[in-house]
Amino acid sequence: MHSSERLKGLDVFVAVADLGSFAAAAERLNLTSSAISKSIARLEGRLGTRLLHRTTRTLALTEAGITFYRTCTSVLADLEDVEQALKAEGDEPHGKVRIDLPASFGRLHVLPLIMDFIRLHPLLQPHISFSDRFIDPLHEGIDIVVRIGGPDTWPEGLGHQYFGAQRLIFCAAPAYLARHGAPTSDRDLEQHHCVGYGHSDGQVSPWFFKGRQPGEMERRTPQARIAVGDGEGEVAAVLGGHGIGQLPTWLTQRHIDQGTLVEVLPDLATNGLPMNLVWLKSRENLPKVRALLDYLLPRLAPHGTRQAD
The missing domain is CATH 1.10.10.10 (Winged helix-like DNA-binding domain superfamily/Winged helix DNA-binding domain)
Structure with missing residues (x-):
């Protein structure tokens, strides 16, 4: 035919x-x-x-x-x-571009970058969705995806750039520590109220601990007193004095700096899931996709947003 x-x-x-x-x-x-x-x-x-x-x-x-x-x-x-x-005149980015972001990280750290980008390129029309599940950009036709976690090997039709691993710390509100004391070892955590990340199927995400060998990671599921299926919701529960949480620095650093959260067990701070910028290779050379990728890549960081040099 x-x-x-x-x-x-x-x-x-x-x-x-x-x-x-x-x-x-x-x-x-x-x-x-x-x-x-x-x-x-x-x-x-x-x-x-x-x-x-x-x-x-x-x-x-x-x-x-x-x-x-x-x-x-x-x-x-x-x-x-x-x-x-x-x-178009030259290669000015314009038209619709579909972007999917992790809910909390996307709202706090990627969305502001996209807003800045479209001020520079007013002809661009971003369509932004938020999801914490793994999505298949090839199947769903999404141009650019930011993902925390994901496969060890990415499908052939996708380009991807690693931009770091989440830095995970244990933290609690000063009021909680005043009532219950601070843990001094990972075993102490079993005696404390814990705030976990809860999934819709009733499961709680495991916490990460350093393994016995260098680079080895051990996962243990906390006995969560409260489980919240949203990163910002987890922070709210920890800020409210409901227990100790293991949370990424991109969510907690502002509160640590303000003194509304206190890091505990600093020796147990560890790297968690990898963070990647992912895109459809078939569309990477369209001016609107290429320009946005070039803008995001130097500005994404595992603790949040960094300014490009």
């Missing part, structure tokens, strides 16, 4: 999927409903599969339709990007 044949009907299919009806798609594309229907039928015939479930009242994508829709929107967005880049 000639490559130009493959592009026929993609815009019609996307319009129908987006708007949920042939009539609405016909109005948007200035075509008749009959022309829309025939275009979809030709596309389904060419692919040999149904893309839409049609009843008298509803229109829904089939499983194949959902998969094909993701690809179509990606292809059409790439074409639009290239057209805009060719029309």
Whole structure:
């Protein structure tokens, strides 16, 4: 099949999927409903599969339709990007760029950088989402991702740059330590109230301890008196005097400096999960993606944001 044949009907299919009806798609594309229907039928015939479930009242994508829709929107967005880049004066970054960030680290340390970047490049339209789960940028079509943790080896279609490991410290509020005393060893932690990171399945994230061999890491799950499924929520619980937490310096340093949190067991401070900037290789040379990557890379740091030299 000639490559130009493959592009026929993609815009019609996307319009129908987006708007949920042939009539609405016909109005948007200035075509008749009959022309829309025939275009979809030709596309389904060419692919040999149904893309839409049609009843008298509803229109829904089939499983194949959902998969094909993701690809179509990606292809059409790439074409639009290239057209805009060719029309644009020079390589000024512009257009939509999708970014997914870890919830707390993203809000506190990456979002301000992106805000600064779009002040410099007002034609850019960032679409920013926040999630702590591991997402697959290839499958979900996300241009740039910041991740804490992740796979040991990244899929071939992704570029990535390590920018450090979280520095984890044990800390508590002065009021908690005044009531319960400070622990003097890791075994003392078993006698203290602990604040942990809780997942929606009821599990609590383990705490990290240095292993017996250099570079070795031991994980132990605390008996959490309170478990909170959000980093800033964990800090709030520790600030409120509810126990000792093991938290990254990017969340705690400000409170340590202010004296509202106190580090305990400093000899047990350790590095935790690796932190990476990840991107789709297929889109890394688009001006909008390249410019944002070049801006973020020298400014991301495991303790928070650093200024580029």
